[in-house]
Amino acid sequence: MLDIKRHPCFNVAVKGWCGRMHLPVAPRCNIMCNYCNRKYDCVNESRPGVTSTVLTPPQAEDYVRQVLQAEPRITVAGIAGPGDPFANPRETLETLRRIRRQFPDLLLCLATNGLGLPPFLDELADIGVSHVSVTVNAVDPEIGRQIYSWVRDGKVIYRGLAGAKLLLARQMAVLEGLKARNLVVKVNTIVIPGINEAHVVEVAKAMADRGVDILNCMPLYPNADTPFADIPEPTSARMAAIQAEAGKYLPQMRHCTRCRADAVGLLDQDRTAELRPCLSASAGKAPDLSGRPYVAVGTLEGVLVNQHLGEVGRFQIWGPDGQGFHLIAERPAPPPGGGLQRWQALAETLQDCRAVLVSAIGDTPREVLRQQGIMPVVMQGFIDQGLQVVYRGGDPSSLKNRRRGVGGGCSGSALNPGGGCM
Ligand SMILES: C[S@@+](CC[C@H](N)C(=O)[O-])C[C@H]1O[C@@H](n2cnc3c(N)ncnc32)[C@H](O)[C@@H]1O
Ligand code: SF4
Ligand code: SF4
Numbered sequence: 001m002l003d004i005k006r007h008p009c010f011n012v013a014v015k016g017w018c019g020r021m022h023l024p025v026a027p028r029c030n031i032m033c034n035y036c037n038r039k040y041d042c043v044n045e046s047r048p049g050v051t052s053t054v055l056t057p058p059q060a061e062d063y064v065r066q067v068l069q070a071e072p073r074i075t076v077a078g079i080a081g082p083g084d085p086f087a088n089p090r091e092t093l094e095t096l097r098r099i100r101r102q103f104p105d106l107l108l109c110l111a112t113n114g115l116g117l118p119p120f121l122d123e124l125a126d127i128g129v130s131h132v133s134v135t136v137n138a139v140d141p142e143i144g145r146q147i148y149s150w151v152r153d154g155k156v157i158y159r160g161l162a163g164a165k166l167l168l169a170r171q172m173a174v175l176e177g178l179k180a181r182n183l184v185v186k187v188n189t190i191v192i193p194g195i196n197e198a199h200v201v202e203v204a205k206a207m208a209d210r211g212v213d214i215l216n217c218m219p220l221y222p223n224a225d226t227p228f229a230d231i232p233e234p235t236s237a238r239m240a241a242i243q244a245e246a247g248k249y250l251p252q253m254r255h256c257t258r259c260r261a262d263a264v265g266l267l268d269q270d271r272t273a274e275l276r277p278c279l280s281a282s283a284g285k286a287p288d289l290s291g292r293p294y295v296a297v298g299t300l301e302g303v304l305v306n307q308h309l310g311e312v313g314r315f316q317i318w319g320p321d322g323q324g325f326h327l328i329a330e331r332p333a334p335p336p337g338g339g340l341q342r343w344q345a346l347a348e349t350l351q352d353c354r355a356v357l358v359s360a361i362g363d364t365p366r367e368v369l370r371q372q373g374i375m376p377v378v379m380q381g382f383i384d385q386g387l388q389v390v391y392r393g394g395d396p397s398s399l400k401n402r403r404r405g406v407g408g409g410c411s412g413s414a415l416n417p418g419g420g421c422m
Contacts, residue, residue, distance in 0.1 A: 002105070002128070004107065004130045004184060006018045006075040006076070007076050007107055008020055008076070008267050009131075009133075009255075009267070010131055010214060012253070015267045016266070016268070017266070019071060019075065019264070020074065020259075021067055021071075022081075022260070023063065023064070023095055024054050024081065024261045025056070025092065026079055026084060026091060026092055027054045027082055027083050027371060028087040028340075030087040030116055030153070031084070031113050031167060032149040032150050033137075033147060033190075034227040034228045035223060036048075036226065037223035038081065046263070046272075047221050047258060047260065048218075048260070049081050049260075050262075051260060053279060053280065053283040054082070054283075057091055057094040060095045060098070062285055066281065067264055067275060068103070070275055074106070074264070075105075075106065076109050077099050077103070077106045077108060078108070078109035078131075079092055079095065079109075080111035085111070086116030090351075093120065096108055100128055107131060108130060110133070111134075111135070111188065112132065112133070112135070112174075113134070113135050114167070114170050114175075115153065115167055117134075118173055121178065122181075124178075124181075125181040125182075125183065130183060131184045133186040133188050133216070134175060134178075135188040135190065136187045137189055137192070137196055137203070138164070139199075139202055139203050141161055141164035142161070144163075145163070147164075147196065148167060149227070151163035151164070151167050175211070175212060179211040179212075184213050185211075185213050187203070189203050191217050191218065191234050191238075193231055193232060193238075195228075195231070200217055200245075201242070201246055201249070204245075204246035213250075214252070216252075216256050217242055217243050219233050220233055221258060262279060292373065294353045294354070295317070295318050295319070295354060295357060295387055295391075296317055296353045296357070297315060297383050298356070298357065298359065302383070304381065305380065305383055306359050308359055308361070309356070309358045309361040309362070309365055312358070314331065314333065315333055316383075317329045318387055325387045331349060331350075339364075343364060343369065346365070347368055347372035355377050356375075356377065357379060357387075358376065358379075359378065359380055360378060361378055377389070377390065377399065379400060
């Protein structure tokens with residue numbers, strides 16, 4: 001039986017001997033808070049949402065194993081970004097299931113804006129997630145609209161009042177759903193001077209009405225390159241006054257350290273920097289290719305790899321057979337436009353593919369696909385040559401600017417490190 005009291009954020013009494021670790025498996029977000037900047041990572045900096053790397057679910061499992069050896073006082077594994085867990089539900093749920101299976105003594109925890117959570121309430125309870133933090137910065141959409149630039153629900157983006165209303169409605173449904181399933185719920189409220197600081201007590205009252213267990217009023221960390229960059233951080237005296245007033249309605253968390261998305265250690269004895277080699281080692285582990293039998297190809301006529309990723313209208317999907325390779329299917333690419341969302345949609349479309357063969361690719365899609373476990377291979381030449389390298393080993397860079405002959409050695413490929421020709 002898990003002891004749910006061993007969470008250092010929800011129970012200040014145990015923070016001296018119970019630690020937390022964040023698993024950075026959720027890079028995308030579905031809303032834009034005007035204070036959030038996850039772009040720049042200075043490894044010495046402790047601020048919410050930054051991480052030095054993003055892990056896949058199998059890599060996260062490996063990372064937990066390493067960290068528990070180095071720091072057995074970790075009692076909680078949580079997902080707190082760098083984006084939102086439910087803008088990345090596949091990665092989030094797979095990670096939680098893996099950790100629950102492999103490390104049954106760890107408590108499982110999540111921090112979310114709540115927007116994408118409703119379809120997964122039952123699944124979270126089934127997996128045994130015990131603690132959830134929902135960030136609720138306003139219970140009045142007129143205030144919320146000043147905090148959120150946009151809110152994306154599926155393919156639709158809402159701005160202004162419509163976005164704030166939708167987010168608030170989802171958050172209220174989530175709080176009710178979590179409490180109905182007996183999870184322990186914390187609400188994070190970012191205190192933003194001049195925007196919601198006079199409203200925090202209203203948030204506390206509304207959260208108390210919904211059965212929330214604890215409120216964490218977090219001072220704004222003014223981030224460069226955000227709309228709130230010039231709003232000063234609230235003073236500790238102001239924070240203490242707000243917490244005292246809000247404390248009339250709900251227990252307060254007063255020991256939050258505004259952690260990174262890859263934080264690890266006791267709250268007062270952070271070991272994030274010291275244990276970073278474990279994180280990097282796990283991030284460098286070969287991708288798990290089970291469930292990815294195919295390769296997507298950008299080709300005009302089905303013989304040569306000759307399309308830039310961005311111009312592919314239909315991908316050919318190839319797979320191995322007894323003698324060689326054969327075309328399995330054709331699959332439409334997401335329509336042009338939409339920036340990052342287009343590449344995320346593409347990663348979903350190709351989720352059974354281990355690689356994509358194209359003649360060129362931009363930096364952003366390269367990174368998005370790579371993070372989702374799809375290896376971009378930039379090449380010129382016959383499709384068959386690329387498939388040989390992906391499935392049987394070889395150096396993908398040997399395929400650049402070549403029309404004939406695979407070339408390169410047989411000492412394994414980026415997808416099959418150490419594996420030679422078969
Ligand atoms: C990075 S978020 C990840 C989880 C989820 N996306 C969310 O917002 O709840 C973790 C927490 O950090 C908070 N946060 C992000 N940027 C912040 C900032 N500049 N100042 C204070 N808190 C911040 C979020 O509001 C959230 O409560
Ligand atoms: S929901 Fe979380 S990750 Fe997304 S923009 Fe807001 S703070 Fe950043
Ligand atoms: S940000 Fe605050 S609540 Fe979240 S893990 Fe760190 S100390 Fe705990």
